[in-house]
Amino acid sequence: ELSTIKDAYRRSASDGSEFVIISAASGYGKSLLAHEFGKHVLAGGDIFLSGKFDQLQQGKPFSALAIALDVYCGILLQGSGPSSKVAEIASKLRSSLGNEAYHLTKLIPNLASILEGPEILAINLNEDCGNAQKRLQYLLCQLLQAISSTFSAPVTLFLDDLQWADQASMEAVLQLLINLGPSSQEDKCFFFLGCCREGELDEEHPLWKLLCNADTLSIEFTNIKLDMMDEQTINTMVSETLCLSPRITRSLSSIINHKTNGSPLFVSRLMISLGKEGLLRPSLCRRRWEWDKDKIECREMPDDVAMFLKKSIRELPEAVQLSLCTMSCFGASVDVTLIQTLERAMRKTFTGGLDIAVAKGLLDKIGAQYRFSHDRIQEATYNMMKDQYR
Numbered sequence: 432e433l434s435t436i437k438d439a440y441r442r443s444a445s446d447g448s449e450f451v452i453i454s455a456a457s458g459y460g461k462s463l464l465a466h467e468f469g470k471h472v473l474a475g476g477d478i479f480l481s482g483k484f485d486q487l488q489q490g491k492p493f494s495a496l497a498i499a500l501d502v503y504c505g506i507l508l509q510g511s512g513p514s515s516k517v518a519e520i521a522s523k524l525r526s527s528l529g530n531e532a533y534h535l536t537k538l539i540p541n542l543a544s545i546l547e548g549p550e551i552l553a554i555n556l557n558e559d560c561g562n563a564q565k566r567l568q569y570l571l572c573q574l575l576q577a578i579s580s581t582f583s584a585p586v587t588l589f590l591d592d593l594q595w596a597d598q599a600s601m602e603a604v605l606q607l608l609i610n611l612g613p614s615s616q617e618d619k620c621f622f623f624l625g626c627c628r629e630g631e632l633d634e635e636h637p638l639w640k641l642l643c644n645a646d647t648l649s650i651e652f653t654n655i656k657l658d659m660m661d662e663q664t665i666n667t668m669v670s671e672t673l674c675l676s677p678r679i680t681r682s683l684s685s686i687i688n689h690k691t692n693g694s695p696l697f698v699s700r701l702m703i704s705l706g707k708e709g710l711l712r713p714s715l716c717r718r719r720w721e722w723d724k725d726k727i728e729c730r731e732m733p734d735d736v737a738m739f740l741k742k743s744i745r746e747l748p749e750a751v752q753l754s755l756c757t758m759s760c761f762g763a764s765v766d767v768t769l770i771q772t773l774e775r776a777m778r779k780t781f782t783g784g785l786d787i788a789v790a791k792g793l794l795d796k797i798g799a800q801y802r803f804s805h806d807r808i809q810e811a812t813y814n815m816m817k818d819q820y821r
């Protein structure tokens with residue numbers, strides 16, 4: 432699957448633009464695969480813009496696109512990218528958009544520092560919504576084109592969780608595929624990668640329109656469908672995780688396969704939980720992992736990963752559950768500063784609970800941000816709350 436994406440990426444370098452959609456049920460490894468591809472792109476010194484749509488922000492136009500561009504502008508400003516790029520992109524933006532570029536600064540705060548101008552005229556998205564969106568869509572495309580023109584390789588835009596995407600974002604992606612495609616006059620190329628939960632798109636979903644238009648306009652695209660893991664693949668995963676030969680781990684993998692129906696998310700969560708319960712543990716005298724086959728086999732547990740996660744969260748101390756539930760109302764990731772503001776406003780402490788959740792593998796702490804380690808965990812905690820508390 433990774434080489435299919437790499438091939439499409441290489442083709443976009445010569446043909447102008449192309450896209451790949453990875454689809455599968457939740458927890459089947461879509462995001463992981465996309466990020467593996469991202470590592471490959473970044474290792475080659477090329478550009479990988481990455482953003483994620485959020486279930487709770489479905490009404491907010493361009494959210495994932497704005498995150499991807501804001502993070503990239505932040506990297507440029509920190510100087511971890513080539514320093515001449517900041518000046519080059521700023522000058523291209525000023526010349527192609529003039530003061531209009533400042534309209535983007537509400538969506539992409541880091542862009543303000545790149546432009547360095549005194550004038551800030553950010554568009555108010557609430558007034559004259561339709562027009563403002565069209566204008567922002569045009570400006571976002573211009574910004575991406577300006578970035579693209581500073582690279583010889585294709586600019587990759589990766590948007591995760593397209594099932595929660597808004598219409599305006601999908602239209603912007605189509606526009607980019609057209610503007611930077613084979614028939615465009617400009618010497619630029621663009622590669623779009625999207626992940627989408629299978630079976631969660633209704634008939635009106637904007638992704639269908641993108642696929643339909645791409646077909647009509649003969650824009651190349653590939654759909655990669657990820658399947659559940661078979662027993663042999665699970666055994667490879669278990670044997671690599673435990674650093675034991677596949678022959679030894681086969682009996683354990685067979686039980687895990689049976690209990691998880693081959694969902695990679697479920698497999699990894701179940702192994703973490705077996706480790707916490709001591710049913711899977713390192714043996715100092717044998718210098719290897721060992722497990723209680725019979726106890727694991729008899730262990731009662733839900734046959735669905737969502738229920739399994741909910742049960743694991745319910746077993747946590749109440750204060751940790753409260754911290755997780757509160758955080759789940761604000762999206763897939765939350766800044767520490769927001770948590771501190773909430774602590775002051777609600778006269779409660781959340782950071783301690785969130786740190787315990789990090790230790791339990793339910794959250795990741797990346798820089799000054801807590802992030803749910805999977806959107807299923809956010810959903811599970813959010814769904815545990817009663818409406819009035821949300």
Ligand SMILES: Nc1ncnc2c1ncn2[C@@H]1O[C@H](COP(=O)(O)OP(=O)(O)O)[C@@H](O)[C@H]1O
Nearest residue numbers: 456457458459460461462463464668695696699
């Ligand atoms: N190919 C794989 N090898 C090992 N673990 C995997 C693989 N794919 C997925 N996983 C496990 O499943 C979890 C969920 O994967 P993720 O990519 O977040 O799923 P999705 O985006 O489809 O919901 C990962 O965090 C990882 O633990």
Ligand SMILES: [Mg+2]
Nearest residue numbers: 461462591626
């Ligand atoms: Mg995902």
